[in-house]
Structures are given as structure tokens and as C-alpha cells.
Amino acid sequence: MGESGGPAGIPGTAQEAQGAQGANFGAYQSEIYLNGLGGQLPPFTTDLTALEASARERLEDGPFWYVAGAAGSGATDRANREAFDRRRIVPRMLRDATVRDLRTTVLGTEMPAPVLLAPIGVQSIVHPDGELATARAASALGVPMILSTASSHTVEEVARASGDGPRWYQLYWPNEDDVCVSILRRAGAAGFTTLVVTLDTWTLAWRPHDLDLSYLPFIRGVGTAIPFSDPAFRAGLDKSPEEDLISAVLRWVPMFTGTDRSWDRLPFLRDHWDGPIVLKGVQHPDDARRAADAGMDGIVVSNHGGRQVDGAVASLDMLPEIAEAVGDRIEVLFDSGVRTGADVVKALALGARAVLVGRPFAYGLAHGGEEGVRHVLRSLLADLDLTLGLSGHRTPSELSPEALRHA
Numbered sequence: 001m002g003e004s005g006g007p008a009g010i011p012g013t014a015q016e017a018q019g020a021q022g023a024n025f026g027a028y029q030s031e032i033y034l035n036g037l038g039g040q041l042p043p044f045t046t047d048l049t050a051l052e053a054s055a056r057e058r059l060e061d062g063p064f065w066y067v068a069g070a071a072g073s074g075a076t077d078r079a080n081r082e083a084f085d086r087r088r089i090v091p092r093m094l095r096d097a098t099v100r101d102l103r104t105t106v107l108g109t110e111m112p113a114p115v116l117l118a119p120i121g122v123q124s125i126v127h128p129d130g131e132l133a134t135a136r137a138a139s140a141l142g143v144p145m146i147l148s149t150a151s152s153h154t155v156e157e158v159a160r161a162s163g164d165g166p167r168w169y170q171l172y173w174p175n176e177d178d179v180c181v182s183i184l185r186r187a188g189a190a191g192f193t194t195l196v197v198t199l200d201t202w203t204l205a206w207r208p209h210d211l212d213l214s215y216l217p218f219i220r221g222v223g224t225a226i227p228f229s230d231p232a233f234r235a236g237l238d239k240s241p242e243e244d245l246i247s248a249v250l251r252w253v254p255m256f257t258g259t260d261r262s263w264d265r266l267p268f269l270r271d272h273w274d275g276p277i278v279l280k281g282v283q284h285p286d287d288a289r290r291a292a293d294a295g296m297d298g299i300v301v302s303n304h305g306g307r308q309v310d311g312a313v314a315s316l317d318m319l320p321e322i323a324e325a326v327g328d329r330i331e332v333l334f335d336s337g338v339r340t341g342a343d344v345v346k347a348l349a350l351g352a353r354a355v356l357v358g359r360p361f362a363y364g365l366a367h368g369g370e371e372g373v374r375h376v377l378r379s380l381l382a383d384l385d386l387t388l389g390l391s392g393h394r395t396p397s398e399l400s401p402e403a404l405r406h407a
């Protein structure tokens, strides 16, 4: 694994020593300075909190609001950020954190840092290469990408683009069992190992930006993907999605907005998936306990980036209670609002084993396809590496709530 696409290590620095261990993310900072001396600037900003504003200038209204938008008034989207801002890191000195090791293993997947790419549907909306570009960028760094059911490219194409990188698959759980089984079988056959089942989006929420533009993401580029390319799904259509897209959409939407899902149905997924299963969208400690009781392997503490229940609690505010509730019975991942290295440090300190990052990489994709995603990932990992070290920690496992204070 390690620093594909990056410098071999800047001579004479701690990063060079670290290169031997395979992390070496801080070297991206040195690379940027050195390239700058040669007149070459980074492809776009290294400030990931500024990407939304620059994406606004690059994308049409529909695509921009599809990514940037949130449910209702945007209260929960804002709350996610405010929850990070309310917590501050307390740096510790003279603890020899000059050489860091960010590597971790989550459910058997080795990763160079505790960061994954969140599942984002229909990525061709922001760049024609869509999920293929994201898969290539993630694979170059060894960072797991979680492929959405609503991908604009087929699971087989994305698998090929991932090369030898890790493969995680996100399921929107269709309420027709034969379609569900067919999708799972196909993802498994394509080499996906870990299943992430999203629970919080069994229907799309009230999203005024998309509504005002009549922008329904499903019909903007899922034509060739699962489920539209799935034999069991197509078997239920009179005409193929290529001939009659609207009818295909009208079959798909109610299929994943059905009501036939409950905790009792989790064994069905277990029966049809040969690997770890993670439930995404957990916000209450009781649901987290239930996931553990049901024999699930992990959860993602997430409110879908504030895109589902407007007025819902900030995801970060629920993390400590949930981590406490499940202890080490299951792996606890986190998302919603992660933008910087400091945010990752805060989420890890509050009990997450790793975080998922969503919109920032979608903006990277919009800015520059594969290279754009790679730049966003390298920036985030370098920032994380430096922030972890400068606050006095050598590894993510050294973090605990004691590293933080309330603002």
C-alpha cells in the first residue's frame, strides 16, 4: 500500500523515515511546497472547507445542489459542522510524535489511514468518469471506496477500476427479495467484500433544492448501473430502461421505498452475504445495541450528511453515547460533516474507529475527475497526519475523549 503517486519521501525529513512504514502523508505538504518553488501549484485549493464555494462556480444548478443540498431548512447539515466546532483539540507537547503511523484495519480491510470514501450515488452527475475516477483515485492510495447501489457505472466496471484496492459495497435494500439477492450475488462475484446497508434513506427526504429544480438524481445517469442493469430487476419491466427510462425509475423508486424491512429481516442479508455487514445511518444507542445483538459487524453513525431528517441531532453529538453503548462488540464508523484532519481527529477521539468522508471528494471529482479526488484525499490524509502529530499523538489509537475540550 502506501504512497502511490506521491514523492518517494522528502530527503532528510521525518516523512522520509516514515515512508518505510508506508504512511508518509505529510510528504504531500512538502511536495506542494517543492512544486511551488518550480512554479507548479496544486490543482486546486488545499482548503477542503472552501471546495463547496468553488464547486458552485463550476457546476450547473442541478448537479451543484444535488451534492451540496440537504433536507428541509438545512438545520442538521449545519448542526453537523457546529458539533465539530464546539469541540477543540488540546495539543500535548514533547511526546515524540515526529513519526506517525496512521494505518488501521477495519473488519479485515487494511487501510493506510482511518478514512473511507462514503457511498455517493450517481457520480456521473458531477463528472463523466464518475465512480470509475473515484475508484482509481481511492485505489491509488489504498483508501476504501464504498460503492453506492445507485452507481452510474456497473459494479463490474468499478471493480476493474479499483484494481487491487479494497472493495466495499453499499446496499439500498430492495423490498423484492429476488432483486436483492441478485444484486448481492453480483457485488460478491465482482470481489466486493464488505456490505454497508443504508437504513436512513428508505425514501428521499424533503429536499427543497432538488424539488425547486425538479431534479431527481435517479434519472440523471443510473441507466447502465445496478439496479437498472440487473437481470432480476429488468425481468419485471415491460420495456428495457434504455427504451423507457421513466418506467424503470417508477419501478425502482417504490422498490427501495417499500416498507418490508425490520430488524427481523437482517438474517436474510446475512444468509446472502459472505462477509462483514455494516449498518449505516444509526443515531440512537439502542439501535446500535440492536445492531450488535443482531450479529452485525459494524455501524456507521451517520445522519446522511443532514440530507434526511431535517432538525435531527448532529451525528457527532450521538457518537460518544453510541461508542459507550456498544464498547468493542462491533466496529463503530462515523460520518456527516467531516471536512478536515482536525475533524477526523475529533471523531476518532470520541470513539470512531474510522470516518467516511462524503461531499469533499464529490467536489474533488467535480474539479478534476480522478486527479481531483486524489488531491482531496491526499490533502485530507496529510492534514490528518500533521494534526495528529502536532497534537502529540503517534497513532489514531492514542486518541481518547481526553484529547478534546468543549469550546
Ligand SMILES: Cc1cc2nc3c(=O)[nH]c(=O)nc-3n(C[C@H](O)[C@H](O)[C@H](O)COP(=O)(O)O)c2cc1C
Binding pocket: 066, 067, 068, 118, 119, 120, 121, 122, 148, 149, 150, 170, 198, 280, 302, 303, 304, 305, 306, 307, 335, 336, 337, 338, 356, 357, 358, 359, 360, 362
Ligand atoms: C450527493 C450525495 C449522494 C449520496 N448518495 C448516497 C448513496 O447512494 N448511498 C448512501 O448510503 N449514502 C449516500 N449519501 C450519504 C453519504 O454516504 C454520507 O453519509 C454523507 O455524505 C456524509 O456527510 P458529508 O457529506 O457531510 O461528509 C450521499 C451523499 C451525498 C452528498
Ligand SMILES: O=C(O)C(=O)c1ccccc1
Binding pocket: 120, 121, 122, 150, 201, 217, 218, 304, 307
Ligand atoms: O442523495 C442521496 O443522499 C442519496 O442517498 C441518493 C439515493 C439515490 C440516488 C442518488 C442519491
